[in-house]
Amino acid sequence: RRSSDLAVLQDIEARRARRERFALRIDAQGALSVTPPRETGWSADGFHIAMRPDPRFLIFGKGPEAAYFSGLVAASGYDHLLLSPEKTTLEIGRSMGCATRAITTARLPDDQQIDDRTAVVLFFHDHDWEPPILRDALATPAFYIGAQGSRRVAQTRRHSLAALGLDEEALARLREAIGLIPSTRDARVLAVSVLAEVLAAAGA
Secondary structure (H helix, E strand, O other): OHHHHHHHHHHHHHHHHHOOOEEEEEEOOOEEEEEEEOOOEEOEEEEEEEEEOOOOEEEEOOOOHHHHHHHHHHHHHOEEEEOOHHHHHHHHHOOOOOOOOEEOOOOOOOOOOOOOOOEEEEEOOOHHHHHHHHHOOOOOOEEEEEEEOOHHHHHHHHHHHHHOOOOOOHOOOOEEEEOOOOOOOOOOHHHHHHHHHHHHHOOO
């Protein structure tokens, strides 16, 4: 059984690397096997444990808010990528152990897998960067799509997105004034506040 269980565990690691949803079954004899996705609990053929990918983060922005949030995500052990047009933001992010990428255009990167366990979070003060990125993000199954800013900024942002052809159903997925602590101006508090909101949305 040890060799068969080892094969199952190796299969699980491969599936997790591919960000698949599945279930681990433990039968009455204690043998392990992988099954299609199902809820955690008992059934006639054993106990099932639901397995789903961890949340992952695509973080766009400039300034300390983007850098501190990315650093907190990195310290928490979540897969992530900080994308910024600003050298200083990227340097701060790298100093905190973040995966980073310089960008020169406002768009989602083509090489990133955006699934229903991906969060797309924007921290821009130059809000002209936001509409194209948000338009692309709202066309994906990302479970959380949010951008920082005041109510006035949010209203302007929604007008810009509507001008790009997004309807109310799409805009309803967008989270604004992000974070559980309203109106905080401290970048560190905002980072904790937003991460808590994202993880709550993920059910993590």
